Amino acid sequence: MEVPDPKMNQQARRGKVFLVGAGPGDPDLLTVKAARVLGHCDVVLYDRLVSAEILRLVRPAAELIYVGKHEGEQDRVQPRIFDLLLRHALAGKMVVRLKGGDPLVFGRGAEEWALAREHGIDVELVPGVTSAVSAPGIAGIPLTHREISQSFAVITGHCKEGLAQNWADYARIDTLVILMGVKNRAYIAQSLINAGRAADEPAAFIERATSERQRVVITTLGEIARGRVAAENPAVLVIGNVVRVRERLVGTMETVQVI
Ligand SMILES: C[S@@+](CC[C@H](N)C(=O)[O-])C[C@H]1O[C@@H](n2cnc3c(N)ncnc32)[C@H](O)[C@@H]1O
Incomplete structure (x- = not known):
């Protein structure tokens, strides 16, 4: 990792953008590299789902800027993020x-990586543990399992306006993982059932994963x-027969909840 020297005159050194994954929330799931970068940086632009414990790892003298987006705020907030990223770098x-x-x-x-590159700014990716x-x-739900699931797909439940999902594409994938759904x-x-998936197929919601308020609904x-x-x-x-494996791994299928 090439970290700019904070002692060097800011005019004399070139800025750099680190695109860092904060993981699902539990600070222990942050990578060692991410923690090191946070401890050396000048500015942090952070999202809504980044936990307070992780922000405590940021170098005390660094500037913390919240750029989280609630639903419907994408178009307003994203240009501000681009602007801050470029300005500081x-x-x-x-x-x-x-x-x-x-x-x-x-x-x-x-998109942020490409924009920085277009302006001649170095970018380094620090991958994170994806939710x-x-x-x-x-x-306790593995996405693949030798006997049950040979494939999985991660899809969004919330498409950019004008882009429609083709649910039939997902009918035959063993395990489906849906974010923002x-x-x-x-x-x-209903769209997945119409596309051919069985209505009695098991499914699970995992809310606030890795936090103290994690809840699993089967x-x-x-x-x-x-x-x-x-x-x-x-x-x-998560949709698929792998959901049943939870019982063997965790010993429960609790929180089967119907409203
Ligand atoms: C904009 S997407 C970002 C995904 C993120 N880049 C990742 O790799 O996890 C936000 C969605 O990720 C999922 N998500 C992120 N953190 C989560 C968590 N701790 N527990 C459950 N779902 C989470 C939810 O589906 C949420 O709506």
């Missing part, structure tokens, strides 16, 4: 763009489609 600062999970999994990390894999794993869960489940695709499953953000939705 071009001023010679070591900028950390800190994102939940992995920066390149539904995190717009590639797509870690949330199910921590709940809480709000549209009934529509998503249900079926049909129940979700009927609007009978309550779930709260942030949550990962």
Whole structure:
């Protein structure tokens, strides 16, 4: 890792952007490299799902800038992020763009990376533990299993306007992992049933994974489609027979919840 020397005159050194994954929330799941970068940087632009414990690892003299987005705020906040990223890096600062999970999994990390490169700014990626894999794993739900699942796909439940999902593409994948799917869960489940998935296929929501308030809801695709499953953000939705493995690994299928 090439870390700019903080003692060097800021005008004399070139800025750099580190695109850093903060993992699913538990600070112990941050990579060693991410912690090192946070301890050396000048500016941190951080997202909504980055935990307070992780922010405590930031060098005390560094500037912390919150750039989290709530639903519907993308178009307003993203240009501000681009602007801050460029402004601080071009001023010679070591900028950390800190994102939940992995920066390149539904995190717009590639867009920020490309923009920085277009302005001649060096970018280094520090991958993070994505919630797509870690949330199910921590709940005792493996995405692959030799006897049950040979494939998995990670998909968004919330597409950019104008881009429609082709649900039929996902009908035959053994395990589906859906991020940002809480709000549209009934529509998503019904679309998957219409595309050929079985209504009695097991499904699980893992809410606030790796935090003290983690909650696992075990249900079926049909129940979700009927609007009978309550779930709260942030949550990962897993659909597939691997959900049944939880009973063998964790000893329970608890929180089977119907509203
Ligand atoms: C904009 S996406 C970012 C994903 C992130 N880059 C990653 O790799 O995990 C946000 C979605 O990730 C999922 N998510 C992130 N952190 C989570 C957590 N701790 N528990 C459950 N779901 C989480 C939720 O589906 C949430 O709506």
